[in-house]
Amino acid sequence: MLDWLSLRLPIVRQDGSFVIPREDIDRLTDQLGRVICISGTGELEWQAIKWESVRSDTHQLVVRVTDHVCIQGSPARCGQNDNVFGSFDVLDCFHRMVSFASHYLAVDLPRDPGHWQCRRVDVTQNYDLKVPAIVRQALLYLKQSEGGHYQTSTSSETIYWNQRSRLRSGKAYHKGPHLRKQVKASQAQACSNRLDLSDRLLRLELRLGGQFWRERATKNWVKDMSENSLYDSVVRAANTPGAGQAAWKTYLMIKSEGMRQAQSKTGKRSWYRHLKILHQAGFSLAQLQSPTVVPIVRYRTIELGNPVRSWEELEQRARAA
Structure with a gap:
């Protein structure tokens, strides 16, 4: 499912006209909160409009208005209170998030995706590994998967690949303990049966960051060197x-x-x-060095199968087992 979307709407078009009325922009900038920095002598050094939560207890959406209207959050929380399974339809998630933000800001934001810019997308998949012990074993294997340009780091029971990268990064974790933590913090709702079912799930997440989308928003030419x-x-x-x-x-x-x-x-x-x-x-030292091939002594295979798309499908698999 799409676990996160960051959207940005330029307020001024290239021809100088406004996407939304100027009076609405002024009203929004006046009603949103600000972060202010004051020096030791009492002088105002700078101020910035802060991110404003849109019913963050249920939808976890935040908006900010500067020279852009920025919306970011979890589309899975819009229209449903389920952050385990959701939609892969980008346009559907886009329309739900824009509708929530429009209602909160009392401004008719454009529904045409062509006006908006994408700045981040998180895509997740859930895999049924039958029992929690196999999920933990799979995470243990994934901890040793560092190689190439990807660097692995761990935090608690979560594994990160290129955690701080603005291009792309990955994450793997056991969904059961994570969902229980969210329920305890009132960030999600789940019955005891679904909590038990989530213990079977290994969750993999891919984050495509701002650099990924900026590079694809312009014409980049690849020069072939013969x-x-x-x-x-x-x-x-x-x-x-x-x-x-x-x-x-x-x-x-x-x-x-x-x-x-x-x-x-x-x-x-x-x-x-x-x-x-x-x-x-123009040759660098790395280009002149011959690559060193390190043989892999032992292969470890993790059979994931097809991802699970809904609670109903997960319940059917549990009954079949």
Whole structure:
């Protein structure tokens, strides 16, 4: 389901006209609370409009009005009090959140998604692993899944991948204890039967942050570099064509035999002269290093199966077991 949406509406269009009436904007900025910073001498240093909760006890939506109207929160709380299962329909979640914010602000916000910008989306899936012991075992395996550009961190019984990344991050946790904690804090409602059923669930979450959506909101061009263009850049970086060709041969030797082997076959002065040319051509040290492959000694497989989409489906699986 969609567990979180962050939406932003630019108030002023590119042609200078307003998306919503100017008098409504002034009224909103006047009625919303402010965060004020006052210096030790009593002077006002700065002030900012704070995030305003929209019945946060049930819907967990917050809004803010500056040069944009910003709405963020859990769409699963709009129209239903269930944060375990919800909708994957982005447009449906968008319309529900905008409707709640419009009603709270007493302003007719645009319902056309083309006027809005997306700044964050959290997508979750629930997997039925039958018993809590298997869920805990799966989390134990996932703690050791660090690799590549992804870094793993843990907090209590929750596992995070790239927790502070503004591009994308992931999370895995046992839904049963999490739901009990929310019920105790009056943040969710669930009967005893559903609490027992949630103990079977492993929950995985993907967060697509602001950087992910900003990169896709503009035209980004991918430049393919061929061998010929790389060769030309090396020759242009050298003082003479001959020096560029020699540096290119050293580069090919590095790629085929590795850094140490290529250095042993090249004179000291020539080696550092060629490296200087390659660096001037735009090659980094990481590009010149040969990748190191670390063999995996032991594979651990977690069979998740198809995700569970509703309480009814989870109850059917529990009865079948």
